[in-house]
Amino acid sequence: MATIRDVALKAGVGIGTVSRMMNGTGYVSDDTRKKIMDAVEALGYRPNELARNLSQNRSGIIGVMVPELTHPFFSTLTKYIETELYKRGYRCMICDVDDKPSRVEEFLELLQRNVMDGLITCVDKNETIPEIHRAIVAMDRDWGKNIPIVRSDHVKGAQLAAEIFIEEGCKKVLQFAPRTDYPMPFVARNVVLEKTLRENGIEVLTVQTDPLKMGMRYHESLSAKCAHYFGIVDGIFASDLVAAHCMKVAHQQGINVPRELKIVGYDGLFFTELLSPTLATVCQDIPEIAHCCVETVIKQINGGKHIPKEQVIDVSLRPGGSVERYRNKLR
Amino acid sequence: MATIRDVALKAGVGIGTVSRMMNGTGYVSDDTRKKIMDAVEALGYRPNELARNLSQNRSGIIGVMVPELTHPFFSTLTKYIETELYKRGYRCMICDVDDKPSRVEEFLELLQRNVMDGLITCVDKNETIPEIHRAIVAMDRDWGKNIPIVRSDHVKGAQLAAEIFIEEGCKKVLQFAPRTDYPMPFVARNVVLEKTLRENGIEVLTVQTDPLKMGMRYHESLSAKCAHYFGIVDGIFASDLVAAHCMKVAHQQGINVPRELKIVGYDGLFFTELLSPTLATVCQDIPEIAHCCVETVIKQINGGKHIPKEQVIDVSLRPGGSVERYRNKLR
Numbered sequence: 001m002a003t004i005r006d007v008a009l010k011a012g013v014g015i016g017t018v019s020r021m022m023n024g025t026g027y028v029s030d031d032t033r034k035k036i037m038d039a040v041e042a043l044g045y046r047p048n049e050l051a052r053n054l055s056q057n058r059s060g061i062i063g064v065m066v067p068e069l070t071h072p073f074f075s076t077l078t079k080y081i082e083t084e085l086y087k088r089g090y091r092c093m094i095c096d097v098d099d100k101p102s103r104v105e106e107f108l109e110l111l112q113r114n115v116m117d118g119l120i121t122c123v124d125k126n127e128t129i130p131e132i133h134r135a136i137v138a139m140d141r142d143w144g145k146n147i148p149i150v151r152s153d154h155v156k157g158a159q160l161a162a163e164i165f166i167e168e169g170c171k172k173v174l175q176f177a178p179r180t181d182y183p184m185p186f187v188a189r190n191v192v193l194e195k196t197l198r199e200n201g202i203e204v205l206t207v208q209t210d211p212l213k214m215g216m217r218y219h220e221s222l223s224a225k226c227a228h229y230f231g232i233v234d235g236i237f238a239s240d241l242v243a244a245h246c247m248k249v250a251h252q253q254g255i256n257v258p259r260e261l262k263i264v265g266y267d268g269l270f271f272t273e274l275l276s277p278t279l280a281t282v283c284q285d286i287p288e289i290a291h292c293c294v295e296t297v298i299k300q301i302n303g304g305k306h307i308p309k310e311q312v313i314d315v316s317l318r319p320g321g322s323v324e325r326y327r328n329k330l331r
Numbered sequence: 332m333a334t335i336r337d338v339a340l341k342a343g344v345g346i347g348t349v350s351r352m353m354n355g356t357g358y359v360s361d362d363t364r365k366k367i368m369d370a371v372e373a374l375g376y377r378p379n380e381l382a383r384n385l386s387q388n389r390s391g392i393i394g395v396m397v398p399e400l401t402h403p404f405f406s407t408l409t410k411y412i413e414t415e416l417y418k419r420g421y422r423c424m425i426c427d428v429d430d431k432p433s434r435v436e437e438f439l440e441l442l443q444r445n446v447m448d449g450l451i452t453c454v455d456k457n458e459t460i461p462e463i464h465r466a467i468v469a470m471d472r473d474w475g476k477n478i479p480i481v482r483s484d485h486v487k488g489a490q491l492a493a494e495i496f497i498e499e500g501c502k503k504v505l506q507f508a509p510r511t512d513y514p515m516p517f518v519a520r521n522v523v524l525e526k527t528l529r530e531n532g533i534e535v536l537t538v539q540t541d542p543l544k545m546g547m548r549y550h551e552s553l554s555a556k557c558a559h560y561f562g563i564v565d566g567i568f569a570s571d572l573v574a575a576h577c578m579k580v581a582h583q584q585g586i587n588v589p590r591e592l593k594i595v596g597y598d599g600l601f602f603t604e605l606l607s608p609t610l611a612t613v614c615q616d617i618p619e620i621a622h623c624c625v626e627t628v629i630k631q632i633n634g635g636k637h638i639p640k641e642q643v644i645d646v647s648l649r650p651g652g653s654v655e656r657y658r659n660k661l662r
Contacts, residue, residue, distance in 0.1 A: 069406055070406060070407045070601070075401060075406030078406075079401050079427050082426070083429065091446070092425055096410050096414060244605045271575075271602040271605065274576065276606070
């Protein structure tokens with residue numbers, strides 16, 4: 001089995017450098033980091049967890065809390081988090097909160113009792129939860145002033161979507177947006193979309209959604225409940241799952257997508273490429289979000305300094321036949 | 332964070348006494364017990380579960396090994412397994428094998444080292460893996476004579492699909508089937524489908540698939556590679572993901588589904604209801620599979636007797652517009 005010495009030798013760096021990177025205890029340049037990760041991959045190197053756990057009172061486990069694991073965004077994110085944790089010698093314990101706030105408290109209790117060394121949370125903080133002095137990273141959520149956030153560039157995401165509606169000549173766009181009393185990072189995308197569209201003379205209708213509900217049936221009921229709008233708007237902006245349900249309901253009403261109704265999704269989930277037409281969507285870079293969450297939580301565990309309060313991951317637009325500009329190029 | 336040493340100091344007793352009380356491993360007087368509990372309360376002390384687990388040789392963790400967590404079948408199954416484990420006071424550690432056989436061996440090593448109390452495996456057994464005398468349940472896989480299997484009723488599933496192709500008057504059906512050298516329980520569905528169709532005078536073409544590959548891109552490439560068949564067959568039977576990709580390719584070729592080509596999926600995943608037309612599919616009862624896996628592994632942990640070698644869960648057909656009989660009722 002490969003040792004840290006073998007990795008250092010193959011990467012052409014010192015053992016201390018490899019150790020610094022693995023434990024996140026000091027600066028390592030991107031170039032060196034890549035060399036080390038390539039060597040780790042090539043040699044199948046795994047840090048010796050047992051020794052580390054014994055000497056450092058660690059479990060080698062990181063918890064991942066998700067609102068709903070059947071949601072493809074969170075299952076994909078969990079997959080990449082698990083893979084990134086594995087590369088660094090950590091194991092992944094999951095908690096599917098499923099709209100049960102008591103599960104959040106109980107999982108945090110496990111963190112307090114050293115069952116886990118750190119936590120990546122993708123769910124909302126309950127107000128009753130006290131401040132916790134352990135390694136925690138919040139993915140697209142706000143858990144208070146000492147807890148770093150990793151999130152997508154929702155401002156850019158909203159601008160990419162807005163550009164499409166403007167170029168397509170839309171007059172009235174329906175957006176699905178989390179309740180406005182809900183100050184989470186992802187709310188920005190709806191604020192920016194609305195502002196940009198209005199500045200361009202486009203009317204915006206907003207349907208408020210419950211950000212705590214992530215199940216399939218909720219998304220389905222949401223699109224069904226808003227079906228009366230589909231004949232009076234010419235654009236829809238929604239998360240991929242809601243957008244897909246809207247497209248289905250529009251088909252059932254005999255409304256042509258994209259000729260009469262342009263739909264732009266948000267997330268970039270796999271199934272949007274299977275729809276007919278395919279869905280144009282703003283893709284979140286899930287592997288990079290996972291990578292950043294894992295790096296950050298491990299840095300915290302190792303007492304790293306200068307962890308940024310917020311790390312913002314780039315987004316991109318995936319073309320799809322649900323808007324006219326791509327209709328002839330894609331189905 | 333308070334340690335056991337702080338508690339002992341504040342209570343005015345020895346560390347061994349606190350430990351005896353916390354773990355219930357020896358006599359502690361009522362008076363001493365009260366002193367310790369007061370100290371625990373005052374300091375906000377929480378027992379270090381790491382140390383406790385070590386002394387009790389039990390982690391309260393069940394491992395779940397999946398081939399690919401981005402695959403909706405496995406993310407849904409993991410969700411329900413995690414929920415069932417939670418109800419019984421267990422936590423869920425996951426391992427996404429992602430076509431890396433070494434990960435199976437490493438995860439089993441954690442089981443051997445008591446990091447987990449039991450394992451639910453949804454991946455294949457590597458031939459090099461020795462016999463393991465721990466609590467293990469295999470979901471739709473064969474891990475040897477002492478390891479119980481939980482699986483769907485694939486014979487019924489194949490019959491439900493076959494009935495549709497027969498009633499729809501198909502003459503030539505293409506099926507995607509795992510390599511025949513692969514003796515896993517789910518292979519039954521293809522054997523039974525082929526036999527039933529041939530008995531009814533229907534020709535069957537079989538494309539062999541690699542059962543170890545579960546990623547989205549593999550399913551996509553598979554359907555693209557077989558696109559030349561779509562004009563010469565009038566039926567397709569495949570897992571939901573492959574079936575959905577086939578439907579997309581058929582659309583691109585201008586082939587009408589269901590008029591010219593009937594497609595029946597297998598699994599019953601959420602996105603099949605979003606396709607246009609929706610996919611008729613044989614649904615596996617994922618919540619019930621999860622429930623049965625969890626009950627069985629906990630029975631094993633508790634030394635239960637008479638655990639059946641094989642438990643078979645019912646399947647059902649979900650209608651969809653991808654076959655003619657449902658075309659007018661559904662879109």
